[in-house]
Amino acid sequence: MRFAMRSIPVFLLLMTSFSAMAQSSAQDIVAASDKVRNPGQPFRVTSTLQEYVGGQPRDRVVLTVYAREDAATRQFKNLVRYVDPPRDRGKMVLLDGTRMWFYDPASKVSIRISAQQRLMGQASNGDVMTVNLARDYRATLAGEETVTDADRQARECWHLVLAAATEDAVYSKIDYWVERSSNRPVKGKYYSDSGRLLKIAYFRAFREELGTARPTETIIIDAVDPNQVTTLNSSDYRFETIPEAWFQREFLPRLKVE
Amino acid sequence: MSTQEGGPGPLVARLREVVKTYDDEGLRVTAVNGMTFDIPRQRFAMIVGPSGSGKTTLLNLLGCIDTPSSGRIEVCGQDVAALSDNEVSDFRSRYIGFIFQNFNLIPVLSAYENVEYPLLLLGTGAAERRERTESMLESVGLTAQREHRPSQLSGGQKQRVAIARALVKGPELVLADEPTANLDSHTGAAIIELMRRVQHELAATFIFSTHDPQLISHAEETYTIRDGKLIEHRSEAA
Amino acid sequence: MSLLLKIASRNILRNGRRSLMTTLAIAVGASAMLLFGEYLAFMILGLQTTMVQRIGHLTVSRQGYFELGSGNPAAYGISDYREVMKLIEDDPVLKPMLNVATPNVTLFGIAGNFDVDASKTFFGSGVVPSDRERMKQWNEYGFERTAPAQAPAMTDAEPNRGVIGVGLARILGLCERLKLGDCPARSAAAAAPPVSRAVKDFTELAKGDLEATRAAPGGGLPRIDLLAATAGGAPNVVSLYVARAEPQGVKELDDSYVVMPLGLAQQLLYGRGEHKAVGIVLQLHRTGDIPAARARLAALFKAHGLDLEVHDFSELQPVYKQIIGMMGAIFSFIAAIMGVIVLFTVVNTMSMSVMERVNEIGTTRALGVRRAGIRRQFVAEGLLLGILGASAGLLAGAAIAYAVNHAGLSWTPPMQARPVPLRLLSSGMQALVIGVWLGLVALATLAALIPANRAARMQVVDALRHV
Numbered sequence: 001m002r003f004a005m006r007s008i009p010v011f012l013l014l015m016t017s018f019s020a021m022a023q024s025s026a027q028d029i030v031a032a033s034d035k036v037r038n039p040g041q042p043f044r045v046t047s048t049l050q051e052y053v054g055g056q057p058r059d060r061v062v063l064t065v066y067a068r069e070d071a072a073t074r075q076f077k078n079l080v081r082y083v084d085p086p087r088d089r090g091k092m093v094l095l096d097g098t099r100m101w102f103y104d105p106a107s108k109v110s111i112r113i114s115a116q117q118r119l120m121g122q123a124s125n126g127d128v129m130t131v132n133l134a135r136d137y138r139a140t141l142a143g144e145e146t147v148t149d150a151d152r153q154a155r156e157c158w159h160l161v162l163a164a165a166t167e168d169a170v171y172s173k174i175d176y177w178v179e180r181s182s183n184r185p186v187k188g189k190y191y192s193d194s195g196r197l198l199k200i201a202y203f204r205a206f207r208e209e210l211g212t213a214r215p216t217e218t219i220i221i222d223a224v225d226p227n228q229v230t231t232l233n234s235s236d237y238r239f240e241t242i243p244e245a246w247f248q249r250e251f252l253p254r255l256k257v258e
Numbered sequence: 259m260s261t262q263e264g265g266p267g268p269l270v271a272r273l274r275e276v277v278k279t280y281d282d283e284g285l286r287v288t289a290v291n292g293m294t295f296d297i298p299r300q301r302f303a304m305i306v307g308p309s310g311s312g313k314t315t316l317l318n319l320l321g322c323i324d325t326p327s328s329g330r331i332e333v334c335g336q337d338v339a340a341l342s343d344n345e346v347s348d349f350r351s352r353y354i355g356f357i358f359q360n361f362n363l364i365p366v367l368s369a370y371e372n373v374e375y376p377l378l379l380l381g382t383g384a385a386e387r388r389e390r391t392e393s394m395l396e397s398v399g400l401t402a403q404r405e406h407r408p409s410q411l412s413g414g415q416k417q418r419v420a421i422a423r424a425l426v427k428g429p430e431l432v433l434a435d436e437p438t439a440n441l442d443s444h445t446g447a448a449i450i451e452l453m454r455r456v457q458h459e460l461a462a463t464f465i466f467s468t469h470d471p472q473l474i475s476h477a478e479e480t481y482t483i484r485d486g487k488l489i490e491h492r493s494e495a496a
Numbered sequence: 497m498s499l500l501l502k503i504a505s506r507n508i509l510r511n512g513r514r515s516l517m518t519t520l521a522i523a524v525g526a527s528a529m530l531l532f533g534e535y536l537a538f539m540i541l542g543l544q545t546t547m548v549q550r551i552g553h554l555t556v557s558r559q560g561y562f563e564l565g566s567g568n569p570a571a572y573g574i575s576d577y578r579e580v581m582k583l584i585e586d587d588p589v590l591k592p593m594l595n596v597a598t599p600n601v602t603l604f605g606i607a608g609n610f611d612v613d614a615s616k617t618f619f620g621s622g623v624v625p626s627d628r629e630r631m632k633q634w635n636e637y638g639f640e641r642t643a644p645a646q647a648p649a650m651t652d653a654e655p656n657r658g659v660i661g662v663g664l665a666r667i668l669g670l671c672e673r674l675k676l677g678d679c680p681a682r683s684a685a686a687a688a689p690p691v692s693r694a695v696k697d698f699t700e701l702a703k704g705d706l707e708a709t710r711a712a713p714g715g716g717l718p719r720i721d722l723l724a725a726t727a728g729g730a731p732n733v734v735s736l737y738v739a740r741a742e743p744q745g746v747k748e749l750d751d752s753y754v755v756m757p758l759g760l761a762q763q764l765l766y767g768r769g770e771h772k773a774v775g776i777v778l779q780l781h782r783t784g785d786i787p788a789a790r791a792r793l794a795a796l797f798k799a800h801g802l803d804l805e806v807h808d809f810s811e812l813q814p815v816y817k818q819i820i821g822m823m824g825a826i827f828s829f830i831a832a833i834m835g836v837i838v839l840f841t842v843v844n845t846m847s848m849s850v851m852e853r854v855n856e857i858g859t860t861r862a863l864g865v866r867r868a869g870i871r872r873q874f875v876a877e878g879l880l881l882g883i884l885g886a887s888a889g890l891l892a893g894a895a896i897a898y899a900v901n902h903a904g905l906s907w908t909p910p911m912q913a914r915p916v917p918l919r920l921l922s923s924g925m926q927a928l929v930i931g932v933w934l935g936l937v938a939l940a941t942l943a944a945l946i947p948a949n950r951a952a953r954m955q956v957v958d959a960l961r962h963v
Contacts, residue, residue, distance in 0.1 A: 054613075098729055115725030119606055120615070124731060164768065170730045172768050189705060192732045193767025200705055224721050224733050225610035226706055323862050323956040344866050351864020358960075362859040366506035378499050379864050423863075 026141040029158050030176065031134035032183040037203070038076065038132065039210045039239070042068040046083070046236040049122060052229040061085070061122070066242050073097065074135045075168070077247040078126075079255075094249060095126055098168050103252040110252050125199075125220050125230055133176070136169040137162035147177045149186050150202035150219055156180050157187075171198065185215065189223075197223040209237040269335075270431050270463040271297040271320055276329035278315050278486075289315035291486030292329070297465065299430075302457055303479035305467045312486040313467040314435060320465060321433045322350050334430045351379045355424030355462075357434035361416040363408040363423075369415075370395065370404040373422040380427060394422040397459075398452060414445035418452065425456055431463045438470045446472060504876040507849065508884075514845055515881065521841040522885025523892060525834035526936050530893035531900075532830055533928040534920035536823045541637045541921065543909055544783065547809050547816060549632045552596065552779035553786055555812060556580070556793065559803045561774070562811070569602050570727030570765055573772030580802065581776055589792045593785045595634065598627035599773035601761040605724030607660070607736075607754060612669040618660075618722065620754040622761020625650035631779050637924070640917065649739040655757050657717065658736045663751035665741035673718040674741045722754065726767035734764045743914070835939055838885075842878055842943035850874060850947045857951050858959025871945075871952035878944020882937035890933060897922050 044066045051058045062084035068077050078095040082088040093113075094101040100113040100123065118124050133139075142159040149155050157177035164172050175189040188201040200223055203215035216235065222228035245251045278290040289312040297303060297320075305313050318324040319331055322338045331338060334353050338346060355376070356362075363372045373394055377387045395401050398418040408416055417437060424432050437453075438446035450473055457464050466473060474480070482490040508515045558565070558572040565572035574580060577599050584590055585597050601622035608615035629648050635641065649659045660668075662676060671679035717737040726732045736756055744750040762771040780789055786808050797804045810816045850857070857870055897920040905918040 115729040115731065116605065119723040119725060119731050167728055172730070193726055193730060194732055194734045194763050196733045196735070197705065198731060198733060223706055224723065225608060225613075225615075227610065227613060318957050321862065323960070344868075347861070347864050347866040349864075350862065354864075356859075356862050358859070360855075360963075362855065362960075364503070364856060364860070366503055366510055371502075375499075376863055 026139040026158075026160055027134060029141075029178050029183060030137070030139045030160060030162065033176070033178045033185045034132050034134050036182075036184050036212060036214060038067070038069070039212070039214075039237070040069070041239055042066070042242040043210060044236075044238050044240045044242070045234050047080075048233040048235070049125075050231045050233070051122070052231070054227045061088070066240065066246060068242050068244075068247065069132070070097075074132060076132060079242075079246050092252060092255070093126075094247060094252065096247060096249075098170070100126065101249050101252070103249075105253075108253045110249050120225075122230065124222075125232070133162060133174070136164065136166045137174060138165040139176075144180065145177065147186055150204040150217075155186050182213070184213070199223055205233075209234075210239060268298055269296050270299040270333070270465075272330075272332040273319075274330040276319065276326045276331050278312075278319060278324065279327045289486055290319065290326070293483070293486070293488050294329075295481070295488050295491060297463070297481075298479065299463050300457075300461050301463060301478045302454065302476055303463070303465045303481065304474055304477040305465065305481045305483060306469070306474060307483040307489075311484045313483065315486075316483065317433050317435050317465070317467045320431070321354055321356060322346055351376065352427070353430040355427070355429040355432040357417070357420050357424050357432065357437045359436040359439045361408070361413070361420045361440075363416055363419055365408055368405050368407055369400055369411065369419045372408070372419055373426050376423060376427045382427075390426050394426045397456060398422045412445075413441050414449065417441060417445075417449055421449070421453060421456070425460060425462065428460055429462060431465065432457075434464065434466045434468075436468055436470070437466065438468070438473055443472065446470065450476060500873060500876050501880070503873060504880050507853075507877055508880055511849065514848065518841050518845040518881050519885040519888060522838050522882060522936055522940060523889030525838050526886045526889025526932055527893040527896065528834055529827075529831055529932045530890055530925075530928065531896060531920060532827060533932070534893075534897055534922060534925055536827055537925060537928070538919050538921040539909065540820055540823060542639060542916065543816060543819060544809075545635065545637060545639055546909070547813055548636075548779060548783065549634050551809050551812060552598075552631060552777040553783060554778040554780070554789060554793070554806050554808050556584070556776040556778065556804050556806050557774065559805050562805065562807050565774070566602070569604075569774045573727070573766070573770075573774055574599075574776065574804065575770065575772055577773035577776060580804070583796065583800065584776070584778070584793070587792065587796060590789060590796075593780050593782070593789050594778060595781050596627055596631050596777075596779040598624050598631070598777050599758060599775070600624075600777055601758060601765055601772075601774045603724055603761060603765045603774075605722055605764070607664065607668060608721045608723065609668040609670065609718075610721065614667060614669045616664060616667045617752060618664065618754045619749070619752045620722065620724075620756060620761060620764075622756055622758040622765075623650075624652065624758050626652045631777075634779060636782055637921075639919070646740075649742070650755065650757060652757070654737075654739075655759050656735060656737050657739050658754060658756035658760070659740055659742050660720070660736075660738055660755070661750040661753035662741045662743045663747060664753060665738070667751060668720055670718050670720075670738065670741070674738065676741060722756075722764055724764050726765060727769050728767060730767060732764055732767050734760055736760065831935075835935070838936060838939050839943045842881060842940045843946050845881070846874055846878055846944045846947040847950075849877065850951045853951075854954065854959050854962040857954055858956050858962065861954075861956045862960065867952040870954075871948045874948035874951050875941055875944045878948070879937065879941045881944075882940025885940065886933045886936040889936070890929060894922070 044064060047063045047065050049061045049063065051060070061082065064081045064083055066079040069075070070077055075097045076095070077097070080093040080095070082091040090105045092103040092105075094103065094110070100118065101110045102113055103110040113123055118126070139160045139162050142161045145157055145159045146154050147157045155177070157179050160176040160178060162174040162176055171190045172193045172195075173191040176185065177187045178185055184206060185203045187203070189197055190199040190201070192198050200221040202219040204219070205215060205217035206213040207216045209216065214234070214237070216233060218232040220230045220232065246255060273293045273295055276290055276293045277288065279286055279288045281287070291312075293316070305316060307313055315324065319326055320333060322333055325339050336349060338349070341349060364375065367375065370391060374387055374391045377390060382390070392401070395404055398421055400415060400418055400422070403411060403415060408419070411419065434453075438449055441449060453464060454476060456462075468474060478494045480490070480492040481488060556574070558574055561569070561572035581597050581599065585594065602620065603622070604617065604619045606615050607618035625648065628650070650657055665671065665674050665676060717739060720736050720738060721733050722736055723731065723733045736754065744753050766772060778789070780786065790806050790808065793806045860870065901919050901922070906915040907918045908915040
């Protein structure tokens, strides 16, 4: 009896700390999954985007992506350089947090891509790729679920519900499934402010790159226009020292990249 | 019936070295070439002479519808040249009556309205106007034709209306240029008779310019002019 | 005076045919100006009525929105717009002038019907449907109204239901579903090309998720997606159920216009941020109150430290003033031409009259009439001709207007999509009638002055010499 009574506060303490732990560990899970996708140090990677419309392969673009996490904002900056097709070679896109700039070496002019212009097409996929979710979203654990991944394999996952925590958060809500055993992201569903599903993303083809098994293929399905599917293959990961200047718009015309 | 200035003198007109020249298609014509004479009041006077002798011009000067190029002319004691255009018009409306060879009635007015016209110009009151007009029409024997337009009247009737119009206001001076020229001799005689009668009644001065021997035979004063000059002046006793 | 008019009127009658021709010329001028003026009035006031019905008299917006904001409406939202509206509606000066006050949102984005792979940039308006219906009843000038053929497309009760332009409907492949007519024949489905096996799997996988998120179908109405970036820069999408397509007068607008309930527009434009209004539309009872209302609003905003500005409908739609200016110029031009014709006609007629009466002029002068009296006589004739002609013309014009108004004619005004009954506006046109009458009478009188002066200046003896 006395044991029971003494255990109640302990039990209550355990309960609250467990739920607190559940909260913080939800955020930890997300952070961990971020690390699976994004190496902690500046790196470069070759991305191949293949667009499918109604199942038919269409445009194929090969990009070199230089990525670097900003220490202060914990947000990613990406400098993307077009490699293929040849007519686009040399063009660049700079993603600085939520701002996107397009640079054409022929005209030496950089123009801002507004949020309006990123509603459709490949520019809209950038938001799926570059984000450190833990920074901009507040995660809560919805439960444990078994989810079919892109290879039709069943995965035991944490189902996390991410709510926009900052003004910069592009999506108002994300349903996120992370494999329990490995913290690998499996699937994501991204929602707009109006509650409509905007994109579905699947992460697959995990390979050891730069010290961790990372998803080298991401499949993004446009939920508004479901005919549009994009696959993104990442290869040739390399740590690289990338000067801060590369991510400044004014520097773009002077940039000499291999 | 007194004049504006000078009071009722014995003369209705005085001419002193009156000259009138005008341009006729580039040619300088001297119509009146230095006339000096007087015309007494209340007489049946005639101005006679050949065509182009200046009769009409003299009549115009006497009627104050023209001004002399030089010299002085007094009508009813008034030096007309000294008056402004408007004053001359007013002067005419009060003192001078005209009878024209071609009757010169206003076509859109009836006989009554034509006779009434000068009284309206003078601002005569409605009652007096009616009285005088009716009486004048009766005098000339046209009471029955009072509503007729000139186009509905014979030559003789028109001239009678003209006479009535000239006299309705009781003018000092009546000027008539060939009043019987467009009338047959029978009508002409009647008109002459009429004019004599009213001249007597109203004690007005009549000055005629005429060729008509019938008319001339009634003259009390005869002024013969030629080439713009007075040749002869004959005066009959009353 | 009566002698003057007696002689004048009798002389007019004396030359019956000539006087008739002159009177007719003046009458035609009067009729033409009256009818054209009434037509213009009808057109302009009709245009004004349509504009005021659609966009009200005044729009309140943030400082700078009118000049800079259409590219970025989200940046120029009015915070606490409900308070501002209450401030306006409760103001003792504005309250009696105000008919409707309603908030609106303008935005742009991409409209898509992805079932048929069609999308187009759209220009959108978020409105309060019941307020808009009230605004459509405005009719200060008493135009006759045809009862609307259908019930209003949008109601407050249906927050997802809207209207799009006909051109946009066609572009989005909704021609048949919205019964637009002239729909392109549906081409036979092309043989499906061999699909990449890998992709096909994924779309099947996604299907479960996609169907679950499809918005509930709304009464069988076609659904389109509206994509826009929120004020915060996030991509956003809402579903709109299209009640019908309505033609917009201008093609560019017709190809991109979407009207939706205010709440939906706010959801799309502001997303998770504060839902603001981009403009507050005010419709007054009378257009003439605009200056007073503007002044009061400016004072009100200043007193409360609000950085808002006001524009009236002619500023928002500059074409209105342009049309008025153009019509005014045309009217002036026609009036000038008519005036010249009347002038020439009267001068000619009176000159002939003077020429015919030279002898009479001499006689009259000999009788003692002054020069001014002669002048007055002929001017009086011109005056009478003017009065006769102008009066006859106005009466004829009124008769013609009556006939036209009952002939069942119709026309399509500029910026409008549908024809309306053609009317010559006869009521409230006193200024026009009086102006035309006085103008022509004055013109005829002045025209007569020229020959009258000539008559007055004649030398008596010369005149008498004339036959």
